[in-house]
Amino acid sequence: MKDFLTLDKQLCFAVYETAGEFTKLYTSALQPFGLTYPQYLVLLALWEKDGVTAKELGERLNLGTGTLTPMIARMASNGWLRKERSKTDERKINIYLQDKARQEKHPITQKVSETIQTCRIELEEYEQLMMQLGTLRRKVKGRI
Amino acid sequence: MKDFLTLDKQLCFAVYETAGEFTKLYTSALQPFGLTYPQYLVLLALWEKDGVTAKELGERLNLGTGTLTPMIARMASNGWLRKERSKTDERKINIYLQDKARQEKHPITQKVSETIQTCRIELEEYEQLMMQLGTLRRKVKGRI
DNA sequence: AGGTTTTGTATCGTGTGCGATTTAATCTTA
DNA sequence: TAAGATTAAATCGCACACGATACAAAACCT
Structure with missing residues (x-):
C-alpha cells in the first residue's frame, strides 16, 4: 500500500494510454467512411435503438449535452442522422438514423470487425478485461 | 468469434468509459490545485525526470507536439514549469519544473493518493489490470 | 390559473488530442 | 562546403469533452 502513488500513476495512465490506442485504431479504420470514433459509438447506440432522445443517448454514452449537441449537428449535416422535435414534449429531440447510416452499417461494422481481429485478442x-474494467469503472464512478 | 462485433463494441467502450471516469475523478481531486488531469501526468513525468526535451516528454506521455506545445505554454504561464532553449541544439526545448511544482508535489500526490484509496481497489x-491492459495496449498499438 | 420548480437542449469558454503544414536548426553527403 | 534531407517545435484546423450558464417547455403546487 505504500507505493500506491506509483502504482496509481501506472493504472490511471495505463487506462489513459489504452484508450488513446483504441482511438487511433478506430480512427484509421473509420476514416474511409468519414466517421470519427465517438461518432461511431453514436451509430452503435442508434443501431441498437433508434429514435431515442438526446438525453437517452447521452446517458447511454456517458456524454453531456455540451458534447452531444454539436456532435449530433455534425452527424446530421453529414447525412448520418436526423433530429426531430418531439410532438408530445417540445423540449425533447428525437434522433433518427438516416438511410445512409442503415446502408453503411454492414460495410462499417465489417471493416471495424476486421481491424479488431488483426489485434488477435483472445476470448478469455x-x-x-471486460469484467475487470466493469468492476474498476464502477469503483471509480462510485467514489466521485 | 461470431459476435465479435458486439464484444468489440463493449471492450473499446469499456476502456473509453473507464478512461472518462478516471478523468472525472482526477479532475475533481486536482481542481483545488488548478491542475487538469493531463497536466498532472506531465508533472508526474517531470517529477521522475526533470529537464527533458518536449520530444522526450511527448514520447513518455504518448502525446504529439500539437497537444504538448500549448499545454506546456499554459503550465509555464501558471508557474508550474519553465521552458529553456537548449544551448547545444537550438531546435530543442528543455522543460524544467519551477519551485511551485516541487513545493506542491507532496500536497498534490497526497490528495490524489487519498482520492484513489477511496475507490478500494484491491492490490491483486x-x-x-495493469498486466492485461499492458498486453492489450501492445496488441492494439502493434496493429496500426 | 398562475407562480415556482424541474427538465431537456442549446450555448459558451477552456482544455485537450491529432494530423498536416511550416519553420528553423542540424546533419549528410556528394 | 553547399544542397538536400532530417529533426524539433510551433502553428493551424477540426473534433471531442466538460462545467457553467441560459432558455424555453413541461410539471408541480397550492
Whole structure:
C-alpha cells in the first residue's frame, strides 16, 4: 500500500494510454467512411435503438449535452442522422438514423470487425478485461 | 468469434468509459490545485525526470507536439514549469519544473493518493489490470 | 390559473488530442 | 562546403469533452 502513488500513476495512465490506442485504431479504420470514433459509438447506440432522445443517448454514452449537441449537428449535416422535435414534449429531440447510416452499417461494422481481429485478442483475455474494467469503472464512478 | 462485433463494441467502450471516469475523478481531486488531469501526468513525468526535451516528454506521455506545445505554454504561464532553449541544439526545448511544482508535489500526490484509496481497489485486481491492459495496449498499438 | 420548480437542449469558454503544414536548426553527403 | 534531407517545435484546423450558464417547455403546487 505504500507505493500506491506509483502504482496509481501506472493504472490511471495505463487506462489513459489504452484508450488513446483504441482511438487511433478506430480512427484509421473509420476514416474511409468519414466517421470519427465517438461518432461511431453514436451509430452503435442508434443501431441498437433508434429514435431515442438526446438525453437517452447521452446517458447511454456517458456524454453531456455540451458534447452531444454539436456532435449530433455534425452527424446530421453529414447525412448520418436526423433530429426531430418531439410532438408530445417540445423540449425533447428525437434522433433518427438516416438511410445512409442503415446502408453503411454492414460495410462499417465489417471493416471495424476486421481491424479488431488483426489485434488477435483472445476470448478469455477479452472477457476478463471486460469484467475487470466493469468492476474498476464502477469503483471509480462510485467514489466521485 | 461470431459476435465479435458486439464484444468489440463493449471492450473499446469499456476502456473509453473507464478512461472518462478516471478523468472525472482526477479532475475533481486536482481542481483545488488548478491542475487538469493531463497536466498532472506531465508533472508526474517531470517529477521522475526533470529537464527533458518536449520530444522526450511527448514520447513518455504518448502525446504529439500539437497537444504538448500549448499545454506546456499554459503550465509555464501558471508557474508550474519553465521552458529553456537548449544551448547545444537550438531546435530543442528543455522543460524544467519551477519551485511551485516541487513545493506542491507532496500536497498534490497526497490528495490524489487519498482520492484513489477511496475507490478500494484491491492490490491483486490492480496488478491484474495493469498486466492485461499492458498486453492489450501492445496488441492494439502493434496493429496500426 | 398562475407562480415556482424541474427538465431537456442549446450555448459558451477552456482544455485537450491529432494530423498536416511550416519553420528553423542540424546533419549528410556528394 | 553547399544542397538536400532530417529533426524539433510551433502553428493551424477540426473534433471531442466538460462545467457553467441560459432558455424555453413541461410539471408541480397550492
